[in-house]
Amino acid sequence: MMFALPAQPPAPSIADLKDIPLPPPVPYTPQTMGWWVLLALVLLVVLWIGALRLRRWWRNRYRRAAQKELAAIEHAMADPSQRQQALAAVPALVKRxxxxxxxRDTVAPLSGxxxxxxxxxxxxxxxxxxxPGRHLQTLAYGGADIASGDTDALMTLLHRWIDDHVPA
Incomplete structure (x- = not known):
């Protein structure tokens, strides 16, 4: 009995290499309906918050206009020739x-x-x-000039009031 030696495998060759199959591409979009629902809810919440902020910004436009006018009055008060005229404009700004x-029928007749x-x-x-707000009454009727310290306190109060008042 003769034993045959096993045949030598052929030497590896580059021609024998096979391509490695690539996995299928993974989509970036969510595959389940739950993620779409979550996305829709998040978008609704973002839109709702945006709408509330826009509404608040729109409703407070009178505050921004009043702050701007009060800053112009303060600027005019720095000039001694315009001080009396600027001080006289303060009560009208508060009333407006x-x-x-x-x-209007509740507020317009109020005075003193x-x-x-x-x-x-x-x-x-x-x-x-x-x-310091008591000086509004004096200024409304063309009263005497108020002291510089009282003017600063009044302007500080009015800036805070414009930003923080709650409609009664």
Whole structure:
């Protein structure tokens, strides 16, 4: 009996190499319906928040206009020749600001202590009847010039009031 030696395998050759199959491409879009629902909900929430912010921005446009006019009045008060005229414009600005959101028949006839009391109800505390806001009454009727420190306190109060008042 003769034993045959196993045949030598042929030497490997580059021609014998086979291509490695690539996996199928993975899509970047979600495959299940749950992800589409989640995407829709997130978009709805983003749109809702955007709409609320836009509405708030639109409703506060009178505040931005009042702040801009108050800054112009403060700038005019720096000039001594325009100080009296600028101070006289302050009470009118406050009244116009209130009339943008309050009923005209309720607010327009108010003057004196009733007007200052109404302003106190729109802002926390008694800063108009007992604080620097009391000078509005003097300025509304062309009263004497108020001191520089009182003017600064009044302007600070009005800036805060314009930003933070709550319509009564």
């Amino acid at each position: 600001t209130v009339l943008t959101w309050a009923p 202590e009733a007007w200052l009391g109404y302003l106190d109800r729109t802002f926390a505390g008694e800063r108009f009847t007992r604080g």
